Each structure stands twice: as C-alpha cells, then as structure tokens.
Amino acid sequence: MSGIVWALAGAAAAVIFAGMGSAYGVGVAGQAAAGVVTEDPNKFAKVLILQLLPGTQGIYGLLVAFIALSKIGLLGGSPADLSVTTGLLIFAACLPIAVVGLVSARHQGRTSVASIGIVAKKPEQFGKAMLFPAMVETYAILALLISILAINAIPV
Amino acid sequence: MASDMQYTYAVARIRAMEVSLFSRAVIEQLMACRTEEQCLQFLSEKGWGDNDTPMNAEAILTREREKTWETVRELVKDMSVFDVLSYPDLFHNLKAAIKEVTTEETNPNIFIQDTAISGEEMLEIVKSKDFSRLPAFMSGVAQEAYETLLHTRDGQLCDIMIDKAALTAIYEAGKKAKDEIIRDYAESTVAVADIKIAVRSQKTAKSLEFMKKAMAPCDSLNIEALSRAALSGMDAIQEYLAGTVYAGGAEALKESPSAFECWCDNRIIETIRPQIHNPFTVGPLVAYVLARENEIKTVRIILTGKLNELPEESIRERVREMYV
Numbered sequence: 001m002s003g004i005v006w007a008l009a010g011a012a013a014a015v016i017f018a019g020m021g022s023a024y025g026v027g028v029a030g031q032a033a034a035g036v037v038t039e040d041p042n043k044f045a046k047v048l049i050l051q052l053l054p055g056t057q058g059i060y061g062l063l064v065a066f067i068a069l070s071k072i073g074l075l076g077g078s079p080a081d082l083s084v085t086t087g088l089l090i091f092a093a094c095l096p097i098a099v100v101g102l103v104s105a106r107h108q109g110r111t112s113v114a115s116i117g118i119v120a121k122k123p124e125q126f127g128k129a130m131l132f133p134a135m136v137e138t139y140a141i142l143a144l145l146i147s148i149l150a151i152n153a154i155p156v
Numbered sequence: 157m158a159s160d161m162q163y164t165y166a167v168a169r170i171r172a173m174e175v176s177l178f179s180r181a182v183i184e185q186l187m188a189c190r191t192e193e194q195c196l197q198f199l200s201e202k203g204w205g206d207n208d209t210p211m212n213a214e215a216i217l218t219r220e221r222e223k224t225w226e227t228v229r230e231l232v233k234d235m236s237v238f239d240v241l242s243y244p245d246l247f248h249n250l251k252a253a254i255k256e257v258t259t260e261e262t263n264p265n266i267f268i269q270d271t272a273i274s275g276e277e278m279l280e281i282v283k284s285k286d287f288s289r290l291p292a293f294m295s296g297v298a299q300e301a302y303e304t305l306l307h308t309r310d311g312q313l314c315d316i317m318i319d320k321a322a323l324t325a326i327y328e329a330g331k332k333a334k335d336e337i338i339r340d341y342a343e344s345t346v347a348v349a350d351i352k353i354a355v356r357s358q359k360t361a362k363s364l365e366f367m368k369k370a371m372a373p374c375d376s377l378n379i380e381a382l383s384r385a386a387l388s389g390m391d392a393i394q395e396y397l398a399g400t401v402y403a404g405g406a407e408a409l410k411e412s413p414s415a416f417e418c419w420c421d422n423r424i425i426e427t428i429r430p431q432i433h434n435p436f437t438v439g440p441l442v443a444y445v446l447a448r449e450n451e452i453k454t455v456r457i458i459l460t461g462k463l464n465e466l467p468e469e470s471i472r473e474r475v476r477e478m479y480v
Contacts, residue, residue, distance in 0.1 A: 028164055032435070035168030043172075113164055114435040120171035 003087025004072060004079055010094030011068040014147065018061025018101025025054025025109025032113040036120045046119050046126050053133045054108040057101035060144040064097045067151050080156050093150035100143035108136040166231035167440045173227070174432075174444065176203065177480045178451050186455065187471065192462040199455065213459045217452050218269075224448040225270050228441060237438050240329040240338055241445055245271045247322035250290075250298055251315060253278040258305045293328065297321035316370040323349050323372035337431060337439040341446070344427045346374040348420045351405055354386040354393055355416065362386075376401055414473050422477045425450055429479065447479030454478070 033047035066075070068090055073080040082090075115129035178186075182202070189195040196211055205216040228238065245268040252266040256279060267275020273290070281287065282302060287295040297317055305314040323346050330342020350371045357367050367383035377400060385392040390409065397406035408419035424446060431443035454476045461471035 028161055031161075031164040032168035035165040035170075036172045038169050039172035110435075113168070116168055117171045117435045120168060121175055 003082025003084045004074075006084065006087030007068060007072045007082055007090035008074070010091035010098075011065040013091075013098040014061040014064040014068070014094040014101070015058075016061075017098040018064075018105065019058040021102035021105030022055050022058030022061075025057070025105040025107075025112065026051060028109040029054060029112035029116065032116040036116055040120070043119055043123055046123060047116050050112045050116050050119065050130060050133065053112050053130075053137065054105045056137060057097075057105035057108075057140050060097050060140055061101050064094055064144065064147045064151065067148060068094055071151055071154070071156055073156075082156065086154060086156060089154045090151060093147055093154060095147075096143040096150075097140075097147040100139055104136050104140040104143075108133050108140075111136055161436060163232075163438050163441065164436065167435060167437075169231060170440050170444045171435075174447075174480055177444075177447055178202075178455070178478055179480050180478050183454060183458070183475060183478060186458055187468065187475070189462065192459055195455075195459055195462055213456070213463075217456055217459075220448070220452055222270065224445055228445055232438070232441065237333075237335065237338065238442065238445065239272070240326055240333070240342060241442070242271055243322055243325050243329070246273060246294070247318050247325070249273065249275050249278045250282075250294060250301075251318045253282040254298070254302050254305055254314060254318075255311065257282045258302065293325040294321065313369075316366070319349075320370055320372050327372055327374055335438050335442070337428060337437075337442050340427045341424070341442065343374055343376055344424055346372050347377045347402060348405075348423050350374065350377055350379055350382060351393075351397065351402060352420060354382045355390075355409065357383070358386040358390055358393060412473065414470075418474055418476060421450060421453065425477050425479055432479070443479065450476055450479065 029051040033051045036047050037044050069075045072082060072090065111133040115132050118125055118129040186195055186198055189198050192213065196213065196216065199205070199216055200211070205211075205219045209215050209219045229235065232238070249267050249271055252275065256263065256266065267278070269275070273281075281289050282298070285299075285302070287299045287302075289295075290298055297320075301314045301317045304317065305311065326342050327346045330339045330346075333339050333342070353367060353370045356362075357370070364383055364387055367386060368379075371379040371383060373379055382393070382396055385396040394406040394409050397403060397409070402423070404423065405416065405419050408416040428439075428443040428446050431439040434440055457474045457476075458471055461474070
C-alpha cells in the first residue's frame with residue numbers, strides 16, 4: 001500500500017472507531033434518559049446533558065481526521081506524495097483517538113446511565129452526577145492531544 | 157453485556173418511580189393518622205388507587221398491586237424472569253381450586269388474579285383432573301395433593317404438600333436463573349420459609365416427619381439440623397440460626413413472635429437492597445416489584461391495625477423495613 005492509503009486509513013479509523021463508541025454511549029444514555037423523561041418530563045434538560053457527554057469522542061475523531069486529511073492535502077484536492085513510512089506514521093498518530101475514543105465513549109455511556117439514575121432520584125445532585133461521566137472524558141482528551149501533536153509533528 | 161443493557165430504559169424509568177415509593181418517613185405519617193378513614197384519605201392523596209377505585213382498603217391495595225404489574229408488563233417483553241415471583245400466587249390458586257373441588261363448595265374471591273393460569277382455569281383443570289395442562293413443576297403435586305385430600309380429608313397435609321412444591325419450584329427457578337437477584341431471592345425465600353416452618357412446628361409440637369414433609373432443601377440451611385433443633389425447643393432453633401447467615405432471625409425470635417415475622421420480610425428486603433445502586437440488568441425491576449409488595453403489605457398491616465384500634469406500639473412492631 002502506498003503512504004497516502006495508510007494515512008487515509010488512519011483518518012478513517014479515527015472517525016469510525018471514535019464515532020462507533022460515541023454512538024453506543026449516546027444511545028445507551030439516551031435509553032436511560034427516555035426512561036426518566038417518561039416518568040418526569042421536567043428532567044429533560046438535565047438528562048439531555050448527561051446523554052450528550054459520550055458524544056464528544058466522535059467529534060474528537062472527526063477533528064483528528066480533518067487534521068490528518070488536511071496534512072496529506074486531500075482536503076485541498078492536491079494529495080501529497082507520501083512515502084509508506086510517512087503514511088504509517090500518520091496512521092499510528094490517528095490510533096490513540098481511534099482506540100481510546102471507542103473504549104472511553106462506551107464507558108462514559110454506562111457512567112452517564114448511572115448518573116441519569118442519580119438525577120432521576122435526586123435532581124438537586126445534578127452537578128455531582130455530571131462529574132462522574134466527565135471524569136472519563138479526561139482520557140479521551142489525552143488521546144486527542146497526542147493524536148493532534150503527533151500528526152502535526154510528522155513532516156510531509 | 158447486551159443482555160445487561162436491554163433493561164437500560166426500564167431501569168431508568170423504575171429509578172424515577174422509586175421516588176414515589178413509601179419511605180420510613182411516609183410510613184410514620186401514615187401511622188400518625190388516627191383512623192382507617194384518615195389513612196385511606198392519606199393514601200388517596202399520595203396517588204394510591206384510581207379516581208374510580210372505591211374508598212376501601214382492599215380495593216385500593218388490589219389496584220396498587222395491579223398497577224405494579226401493569227408497569228412491569230409495559231417495561232419487560234420476556235416476563236419469564238418474573239415467574240419466580242408469581243409462583244406463590246400460582247400455587248395458592250392450585251390449593252384453592254383443589255379445596256373448592258374436593259369440598260364441592262363455591263366460595264367467592266378465593267383466587268389471586270393476575271397469575272399465569274387464572275383461578276377459573278385452575279378450577280377447570282382440577283375439576284377435569286387434567287393435570288397435564290399444568291406446568292411440569294405443578295402437575296405431579298397437583299394430582300398427589302388432590303388425591304390425598306380426597307382420600308384423607310386432611311387439609312393441612314394438602315397444604316404442606318403444595319407449599320413445599322411451591323418452595324421447591326422457587327428454588328429450582330432460582331438455581332436456573334441467570335440473574336443474581338433471582339438466585340438470592342429464591343435462596344432467601346426458601347430459607348426463611350423453612351425457618352418459619354421450624355418455628356411454627358416447634359410451637360405446635362409437630363413431629364420430625366411433618367417438618368421433613370414441609371421443608372424444602374436450600375444451600376444456606378441444613379433442614380435436617382433445623383428440624384432436629386425445632387424438636388429440641390425454641391432455644392435450640394435460636395442456637396442453630398445464630399451459626400448461620402440468618403442470625404438476625406435468632407435475635408428476632410428472642411424478642412417476640414411479631415418481631416420474627418417482621419424479620420422474615422425484612423430479610424427479603426435486605427437481599428434486594430443492593431439493587432438500588434444497580435443501573436443495569438433486570439435486578440432493579442425485580443427489586444421494585446418486591447419493594448412494592450412489601451410496601452402494600454406494610455400499608456395493609458397499618459390499615460388493619462387502625463381498623464381494629466390496636467395500640468400504636470403493637471402496629472409499629474409489625475411495620476416492615478422499607479426499600480427506599
């Protein structure tokens with residue numbers, strides 16, 4: 001495979017895996033949110049925020065993919081002539097957000113479900129409830145940071 | 157994990173509904189009502205019953221029980237997981253049908269509604285002696301109990317045969333269950349029932365043979381040792397229980413008979429309490445049904461106490477622990 005194919009595969013992996021994780025996380029938290037809103041529609045705003053938290057990984061994956069595509073010139077319509085080594089480097093740089101995005105979004109979704117349970121019973125504890133899934137976000141941000149730094153550091 | 161997640165919506169909805177379960181504080185408010193009428197008014201204000209439910213205890217409590225099962229049926233597609241909870245009602249209907257047929261009498265309201273086999277169908281099965289229409293765990297004992305009652309006219313013997321079959325069915329269902337809460341519930345239910353049998357047998361001086369016929373085996377109790385202890389006396393039962401996980405039962409026995417009855421129900425609530433923190437699996441749903449049953453039972457105790465003008469202390473002693 002040529003370098004550009006590896007680089008494109010990396011960008012695709014970032015979007016696909018981080019997006020899959022977010023879809024699962026937002027989906028499962030959405031089920032829980034719907035359960036609470038069925039009984040108490042007044043809690044809609046609070047549970048919606050908790051449902052959206054696992055959605056950020058998908059955005060991070062998209063961001064990394066944009067940077068990677070921009071780096072290899074695909075966005076401008078003039079793809080760079082990449083060596084296999086450079087392509088593999090870009091592919092490797094995309095992996096942190098791809099893998100951590102997938103895993104963290106799933107776990108964040110489950111944590112959001114648990115926090116929605118807190119809001120269902122004690123809505124005044126919303127602030128504390130939001131912190132639990134937000135903690136999981138830390139690791140997605142770390143992965144995003146490394147992916148961005150790595151892609152930017154690769155000479156093309 | 158997929159099976160864990162299939163109850164996410166249902167558990168969240170149950171979490172929201174748990175807010176309206178009666179806490180100890182609400183039970184105290186109900187206790188503070190002076191008459192049964194005031195209690196019924198209080199319950200009505202809390203949303204118990206419907207607009208068209210007559211203002212009497214039985215109607216309100218029956219409606220509340222129906223509401224619980226309506227909610228669960230709405231939330232869960234595969235109701236088989238709740239079978240274990242309905243076995244006591246199912247076996248009660250069998251007992252009632254056998255007695256109705258063998259005594260050739262017709263008594264109103266003897267069947268519990270909302271069971272897998274309705275009271276009327278059960279009556280028809282027993283009348284036609286077509287026991288093969290019953291589930292496998294019921295058909296054998298149904299025929300045996302029917303013939304025993306017909307030939308001996310010993311109602312108590314018929315009762316213990318069916319009660320033991322009910323306990324065995326619960327225990328077997330628990331063993332087969334994938335969900336931990338069903339396993340724990342089955343184990344606790346059978347063990348507590350065995351302890352109750354031992355205590356009552358001791359008080360009525362029943363034989364070892366009788367206890368063996370009535371008790372169902374379970375993992376957490378040695379029924380042989382328990383029934384021998386019952387033969388020796390109440391102290392021996394307490395001593396035996398003190399060395400098991402049911403040591404609380406020994407303490408309650410020392411206190412009073414009603415404290416012991418109370419402990420028996422509290423033990424089940426203790427078994428399900430961890431589900432209050434579980435966001436996934438069917439556990440919180442099962443726990444909700446049991447918590448509602450416990451709540452209805454507690455309200456029934458208070459209403460009966462108020463109706464019969466029992467002293468407050470006497471009612472308080474019988475009030476069960478609440479789930480929330």
